[in-house]
Every structure is written in C-alpha cells, then in structure tokens.
Amino acid sequence: MTEFEKTVRKALIDKEMSISELAKKLGISLTYLYDILNSSRKAEKQKKKILNILDIK
Template sequence: MTNYTEFGAEARKLMLKKSITLTSLAKELGISVTYVSEILKGTRAGDKYRNKIAEIIGMEE
C-alpha cells in the first residue's frame, strides 16, 4: 500500500479484511475522514487517536 506508514498499512489491511471504512472509523472517533487518512499516511501524528484506531479495528499495536 503506497504512502502509508507501517502502522497505516497494517491498519488498512485489517480495515479491508473487516470491511471497516475510513468514514465509519472517522465517525466512531469523532474526527474527519481526512484526519484519519493523514494519521494512516503519517502526515499527521495522531498520537491521541492511534491507540483508539488500533482498538476499534482489533489491531495489536
């Protein structure tokens, strides 16, 4: 997966496997889809949300 950090690539794989969309993830986190995408790509740190993202998609960080 291009342009994703290691965390982002793993998260996207799990999201695809579990049919979790960026939109549904963003809604659950209460943030924008753009912000979620930027966290996964590493252009925004998103330290506040990384653990929650991992928890929601069932990822061991």
C-alpha cells in the same frame, strides 16, 4: 504508504469496514484520519483508538 497505514487498511478489509466508518467511530474528519494514516500528524491518542477499534495488537 506507511506501515501503520498498511496495517490499518488490512484490518479495515478484514472487518469489512470503510475508512469513512472508522472516521465516524473516532469522531474525526476523514481528512484528519488520512493525515494520521500517512503520518502527517502524530495524533498518538487517535492511533491508540484506531488500534483498539480495529483490535490490532
């Protein structure tokens, strides 16, 4: 598990949001989101959106 994925998962728990809810807010598939989280895809724009949605600094 990458540091980015750990950070996102902790924020999801804090906000009581599921990973599928995050994917819906981003307008992407759950599979694509998993690829972003485990660094199979770079997706820098999506990562910035994730940080904004979850209010991660």
